[in-house]
Amino acid sequence: MPRYYDLTVTLEGVDAPPWRRFLVDAGATLAHLHQAIQVACGWEDRHLFEFASTAxxxxAGLPDDESEPPVPDASTVRLGTVLGDERTELLYAYDFGDDWQHRVRLEAVVETEEVFHRRLVDGDRAFPPEDCGGVGGYEECIALVRGTADDDDLRTWLGDWTPERFDLASTRLAFDADQAPVTFLRPGFRHPSHLAGVEVSTAAHPAPDEVVDGVALLHRLRAFTQWAGEGRKLTATGNLTMAAGAELIGRLGTDDLLDKRIGDRVFKTKSTVELRGVDLTFRLARQAGFVKVRTGRVSATKRGTQLGRDPLADWRSALRGLLSLGVLQHRYAHATWLDPYWKELVDGETPGLLAHLLVVGEPVPIAELQERLWQLIEVSFVLDDLGEEDMRRHRRLLDADVRHICRALADLGAVEVTGVEKATDAYGLAVEQGGVVTAAPLAAAAVPDLAAWR
Structure with missing residues (x-):
């Protein structure tokens, strides 16, 4: 039967304190509790926060690479691990400038057949206006509303706020939710160096060599390095020759096509950079240190000639190479029709994305990753000059790029992508919908590299 925590949240340090009481799913994280407090209390989620024991x-709190000691990411801490028989109260601090302190008390654990994420039960009084200046500013606001102060600017800023106003019915409309909201707390992903201080359950079980041997991309890298051998000629622009590309399609088993036919037209392949699978293998082998380019030729390095002796070390080198190469930066390196402005930014988030999946340890909807990275783009670039249709087009492209990153990580065996459905859009083009991505057991072998990522 579903279990829920019956919680009361009370503002500390003020007379006649406002409070809220609500139920939240016992499986919720402290990030979910943070979101519940924000909505129930009328805060605007514009500042830092932190949960602490009464001592x-x-x-847990908002991820901060500079905090000492590091504070766990609230989206990775389950409510049930910090509240229970031994601890029935928590402190919640919001806005370290105004320093709003809340006491969260566990009233009971409720079991009911009804299934939901959270429900508002009761409450009283309005919480302070955002950015009003802490307890002193809150008291000034109360005094002004009661007619004991006279500041027209402050009165205008307060609008219709009064300390007694609390509309339970309207707050319930905003608060009650059947499904858990997205749990991320800020755009983008935390720098993966935080893995050094986080216990990842699968990290204690490095993937055996036979699992690594099942990674198709690693097989292609080995085959390419063997092909390169003591040296193969490149073009004047440093690319593989067309003859080499034609040979490597079969040798590597990629899905590349020479001289694509679309309808009655044949589009002649002009360069091997158009053979995405072959070109990626070449670039990745070089980035991983398996081959080198000298005086117009590509040849195997000493490290490359030893591929297969330590499959797990090979795999780690390949993953580091993929992250350094940049999935999107390779994808668009030679594109003449499009060069998305976010490719470096999103590629830079990929190590953190993989670390996030490792820490969460459960399937994450691809839509959640797409939404997080789109929000990062919105706060990183000025998009005000884009019309509504352009915004939709940019968002569709970004969503496709996130799926491309997930597929690239899956090709290397770092993640598993499941539940994706195929569909056709309004233009008759095949599109993917839905799906979840999970860190594969093999990804745990990358923890030392991710923790040391720069």
């Missing part, structure tokens, strides 16, 4: 021990 002041930090429990």
């Amino acid at each position: 002041g021990e930090p429990l």
